[in-house]
Amino acid sequence: MSKRTIAYRRKTAEQRQQELIAAGITCLGKGGISAFTIDRICREANVSRGLVNHHFKSKEDLLVRIYAEMTAHLVDDMAQSDARAQLLSIVETSFAASSFNTSNLRAWLAIWAEVGNNEALSALHRSRYHSYTIRIAAALDDIAASKGFPINSTSLARQVVALIDGLWLEYCLHSEGFSLADAKQDCLDLLLAYGIDLTGVSIAAGADR
Amino acid sequence: MSKRTIAYRRKTAEQRQQELIAAGITCLGKGGISAFTIDRICREANVSRGLVNHHFKSKEDLLVRIYAEMTAHLVDDMAQSDARAQLLSIVETSFAASSFNTSNLRAWLAIWAEVGNNEALSALHRSRYHSYTIRIAAALDDIAASKGFPINSTSLARQVVALIDGLWLEYCLHSEGFSLADAKQDCLDLLLAYGIDLTGVSIAAGADR
DNA sequence: CCTCTTGTTGTACGATCGTTCAACAAGACA
DNA sequence: TGTCTTGTTGAACGATCGTACAACAAGAGG
Numbered sequence: 001m002s003k004r005t006i007a008y009r010r011k012t013a014e015q016r017q018q019e020l021i022a023a024g025i026t027c028l029g030k031g032g033i034s035a036f037t038i039d040r041i042c043r044e045a046n047v048s049r050g051l052v053n054h055h056f057k058s059k060e061d062l063l064v065r066i067y068a069e070m071t072a073h074l075v076d077d078m079a080q081s082d083a084r085a086q087l088l089s090i091v092e093t094s095f096a097a098s099s100f101n102t103s104n105l106r107a108w109l110a111i112w113a114e115v116g117n118n119e120a121l122s123a124l125h126r127s128r129y130h131s132y133t134i135r136i137a138a139a140l141d142d143i144a145a146s147k148g149f150p151i152n153s154t155s156l157a158r159q160v161v162a163l164i165d166g167l168w169l170e171y172c173l174h175s176e177g178f179s180l181a182d183a184k185q186d187c188l189d190l191l192l193a194y195g196i197d198l199t200g201v202s203i204a205a206g207a208d209r
Numbered sequence: 210m211s212k213r214t215i216a217y218r219r220k221t222a223e224q225r226q227q228e229l230i231a232a233g234i235t236c237l238g239k240g241g242i243s244a245f246t247i248d249r250i251c252r253e254a255n256v257s258r259g260l261v262n263h264h265f266k267s268k269e270d271l272l273v274r275i276y277a278e279m280t281a282h283l284v285d286d287m288a289q290s291d292a293r294a295q296l297l298s299i300v301e302t303s304f305a306a307s308s309f310n311t312s313n314l315r316a317w318l319a320i321w322a323e324v325g326n327n328e329a330l331s332a333l334h335r336s337r338y339h340s341y342t343i344r345i346a347a348a349l350d351d352i353a354a355s356k357g358f359p360i361n362s363t364s365l366a367r368q369v370v371a372l373i374d375g376l377w378l379e380y381c382l383h384s385e386g387f388s389l390a391d392a393k394q395d396c397l398d399l400l401l402a403y404g405i406d407l408t409g410v411s412i413a414a415g416a417d418r
Numbered sequence: 419c420c421t422c423t424t425g426t427t428g429t430a431c432g433a434t435c436g437t438t439c440a441a442c443a444a445g446a447c448a
Numbered sequence: 449t450g451t452c453t454t455g456t457t458g459a460a461c462g463a464t465c466g467t468a469c470a471a472c473a474a475g476a477g478g
Contacts, residue, residue, distance in 0.1 A: 010443090178367060
C-alpha cells in the first residue's frame with residue numbers, strides 16, 4: 001500500500017501570488033510584453049492556466065502588481081542620513097549588478113512601453129517617479145545649502161533621473177557598448193560637473209538592494 | 210450610361226509602402242506594439258487586409274522598415290560645418306515639436322521595447338546609434354581641441370545621448386512633468402556644466418527636420 | 419477595344435490570445 | 449476518519465492574431 005501520489009502542492013494565496021509575479025517578471029525579461037502571456041507565465045511558474053485569473057483580477061492587474069513590486073524600493077533605497085550619501089546610494093543601487101542586467105532592464109522597458117496603454121500603470125508610474133524626483137531634488141537642495149552656491153534642483157534632479165533611465169535604455173538596447181562601471185562613472189561625472197563631488201562618501205549598510 | 214464606379218485606386222509600390230509605413234507609425238503612436246496589428250494598420254491606411262503581406266515580407270519586416278525611416282535623419286541632421294553648430298542642431302531637432310510629442314515618442318518607445326525580440330531591428334539600432342554617437346564624440350573632440358582642455362568625448366557623448374533619450378522617455382511616460390523648453394535647456398545646461406557653451410551659436414538652414 | 423501586368427481585395431486557415439467555470443483534491447480541523 | 453474550505457486544474461469559449469492564396473480589377477500599352 002504505497003502512499004497516494006500528490007498531484008500538486010497547495011500554497012498560501014500570498015505566496016503563490018509572489019511566485020506568479022516573479023514568473024511574470026521572468027517572462028518580461030525574456031521576451032518583452034509579447035511573452036507576457038497567461039500560457040507562458042503559468043508554464044514559467046509551473047502552474048496550470050487558470051491560476052492567474054484566480055489570484056489576480058486580470059492579466060493587466062498582474063502587470064500593475066509587478067510594476068508595484070519593481071518600484072517598491074525606489075524611494076526606500078534613499079534611506080541615508082546624509083544628502084551626499086543619498087545621491088550615492090541611488091547611483092550605486094541603480095547600477096548594481098542585480099538591477100543593471102539585460103533581463104531586468106528588458107522587463108522595465110517592456111512595462112514603460114505599456115504605461116501609455118494602461119491607466120492604472122500610468123498612475124502608479126506618476127506616483128512613484130514623483131516621489132523619486134522630489135527626494136533627489138531635496139537632497140540636491142541640502143547640498144546646495146551646505147555649500148553656499150545655488151542649484152536648480154528641479155532641473156538637475158530631472159537630468160539625473162533622465163541620465164540613469166537613458167543609460168538603462170542604451171544598455172538594454174546595446175549591452176556591448178559600455179559597462180556597468182562606465183554607467184556609474186557617467187552619473188558621478190555629471191554631478192561633479194555641477195560641483196557635487198561624491199568621492200569618498202560612504203553609505204550606511206542595509207541599502208544594498 | 211454613367212461612368213463605372215472605381216472600387217479602389219492603384220498606386221505605385223513605393224508610394225503604397227510609404228503609406229503603410231506612415232499608418233504603422235500612427236498605430237504605434239496610438240497604442241504601442243499591441244496596436245501594431247495587420248488589421249489596424251490596414252484600417253489606418255484605408256486598404257484591405259492582404260496588402261501588408263503583399264508589399265512587405267512580413268509584419269516584422271514592416272516594423273524594421275519603419276524604424277529605418279524614423280532613424281534615417283539621425284545623422285543627416287548633424288550636417289553643420291561648425292562642431293558647436295552640430296551639437297546645437299542635435300539638441301534643436303531632438304526637441305523640435307515635430308519630434309518631441311507624445312505620439313512620436315510612444316512609437317519610438319514601442320520599437321525600443323521590441324529591439325530585444327527582433328535581431329534585424331537590433332542590428333539596425335546598433336548601426337544607427339553607433340554612427341550617431343561617433344559623430345557627437347567627434348564634435349566634442351573638435352571643441353576640446355579648439356579650447357585646449359581635455360574632454361572624455363566617449364563618455365560625454367554617451368551622457369548626451371542618454372540624457373536626450375532619457376528625457377524622451379520621461380516625457381513619454383509623464384508629459385505633464387516638464388515642457389519641451391525645459392528638456393532643451395537641460396541639455397544645454399549639461400554641456401555648459403562641462404564647459405561647452407552653445408549660447409549664440411547659429412545653425413545653418415535646411416536642417417529643421 | 420483588347421490584352422496583359424500587377425496592385426488590390428477578401429475569405430479562409432490554424433495558432434494563440436484572455437477569460438470563464440465546473441470539477442477536483444490538498445490539507446487543516448474537528 | 450470524516451468534513452469542509454479553498455487552492456488548483458484543465459477543458460471550453462469566442463475573439464483576434466499573421467499569413468496564404470485565389471479571384472478581381474485598375475490602368476497602361478498596343
